Amino acid sequence: MTALHIEDARKRFGAVEALRGLSFELRAGEMLALLGPNGAGKTTLVRALAGRVKLDGGRLALFGRDLAPGSARPELGVVPQELALYPLLTAGENLGVFGALHGLSGERLRARVAWALEWTGLGDRAKESVKHFSGGMKRRLNLACGVLHEPRVVLLDEPTVGVDPQSREKLYDMLAALRAAGAAVLVTTHYLEEAEARCERIVVMDHGRAVAQGTLAELVAVAGLPARRLTLHLERAAAAAPAGFSLGPDGTALTASVTDVAGELPALLERVRGAGLAVRDLDVRAASLQAAFLALTGKELRE
């Protein structure tokens, strides 16, 4: 079942074309990473889904229902990149305010606030002003404020930016709990290892459109990268690379692409030995999301 359907989304801000026909789907119950360089259009998409940006063209649908700008979308929970909290209010008060603004009241609001405090691990800090919280605590509370109303789809814009590894783990554990409860999660991030480790599928955006989407293996294939890369570290610098290898800049490393490590490795080592070179060490690495991302979006700096 499709939770979120984005089809040919287009948006222009003056001379800048933020979205140029972006299309992809978020399936019910999955966690999808939306990757892209700065200015790729990720935040514009999140704001359009939240009803804060009106598309120039294209279609957005939530569980099959078209989303018109300004229309209510209670199935959606949006967690902004900024720590959108009231610093002078306590954690409990912030939750109470945002819960009420999303239509919760009475016993249900109290129950959801209690759940959120427990879920974020802030139960013992519920009555403290948020301004005294650490970055990680604020991030957790920021997340909780966006999902109090039990949305079926959660959009997170850079949810782990600026927090330590422990807080990141906690945040992803919280997201896993949301998924376990049945929510679909769309997360934009620059942390590729998070996307690789935590998300089933990845959409790579660039210049306002999706340049690739799928699992890591599918992205690697789309990017035209080898599945594995073999690196041989030599005892002494070589003058030339044997057939099938590339020579590193200082001449002490040879690299080659391999698909079947066990089958191809003996022949490659024999070829090196035949060229009179001595191998000190070797390593074999699977193609990374980083490599696929750079291959898909290029190395050019984005402003």
Added chain:
Amino acid sequence: MIAVLFRLAWTNLRRDRVAQVMTFVLPIGFFSIFALVFGGSGGNGSTPRVHVLVVDESRTETSAGLVRMLSEEDGLLVQAKARPANATPRDSAVTLTRERAEALVRAGEAPVALVLPAGIDTSLLRYDRRGEKALVLTDAADPIAARMVTGLLQRATLRLSRHAAAEFGGAPDTGSVDEMLPARVETRTVVGEKRTSPMIAFYAAGIAVMFLMFSASAAGGALIEETESGTLERVLGSRVGMTGLLAAKWLYITWLGVLQITVMFVWGMLVFRLPLLSHLPGFALMTAATAACVAAFGLVLGTFARTRAQLQGVANLVILSLSAVGGSMFPRFLMSETLQKLSLVGFNAWALDGYRKVFWFELPVAALWPQLLALVLFTVAFLALARQLARRWEVA
């Protein structure tokens, strides 16, 4: 090293237009406005004139001559006719009576009235403490007006009786300076005569309204903070629309304003014996209308400014200017006529006029309708403008 830091600061200033405006334009703006309010008009014909109601009960050639000469004085605006108390718009002005003139002074329509009673012409230039006295009915809030009218009346009398004055040279038979003057004058305060601290009522309202504007602009500026923190985006992404958000803020700032003015007046009552309890209905109406209007004004400033720095600069300029022109710093009746009329484009002048009617002239609540109507209209206009300006935060 010092040169590098100096250059850094100068470069920052050169690239920050708001800072440049605050540094160079704002002081010029303030200087011009304050010069206009406090420094006279520079001889452009709008010098402050004292508005005086003249009642000629004597109706003789001499009294008519006095009225004519007073009318020719540059410093006086002489009014000898007015519409009756319960006149309809079609009724024309009639010659003033003593009672009508006193009522008009009490209502704050003019700061002073001069009554030339029957027989005044026989008491001029006698210097024997006999005969009828001219009566000056005055508002204690404007002590200058009565003294000016009295002095100009003496001059008019001397001019009218130039020959007699020229012949006068003997020593008076009394030690009183008053008895040396050609016209006998009695001054009677008809408004504010029992006030223990006459100016408190003015300044309590003036200061309260000025600081209310500052606190309303700060509260309106919360929109900018919320934009920067992302909470505005989050709130607008919930079930609350921009109209609901502005309405909530307007109600809150209005409530805050009511509290602020009340605290100010209660302090005035406790410390300076401001008669708050005896004027509660008028105070409540004026305070509610003023707070609502100032709150809407604060929203305009908050939705207009893009940054905190902009808000601070614009708020300082607009609020201090409105306060100067509107009478928070300097009573409006002491300003030039042009400026007095001009100041009515600011809502605070209407608010101060209303408080003045309540606490100074002690007029009934019904007399507040022009001020209340003006404040309501200003409020509606401000709210509409703020809503329009807030469109930039809505769907992009």
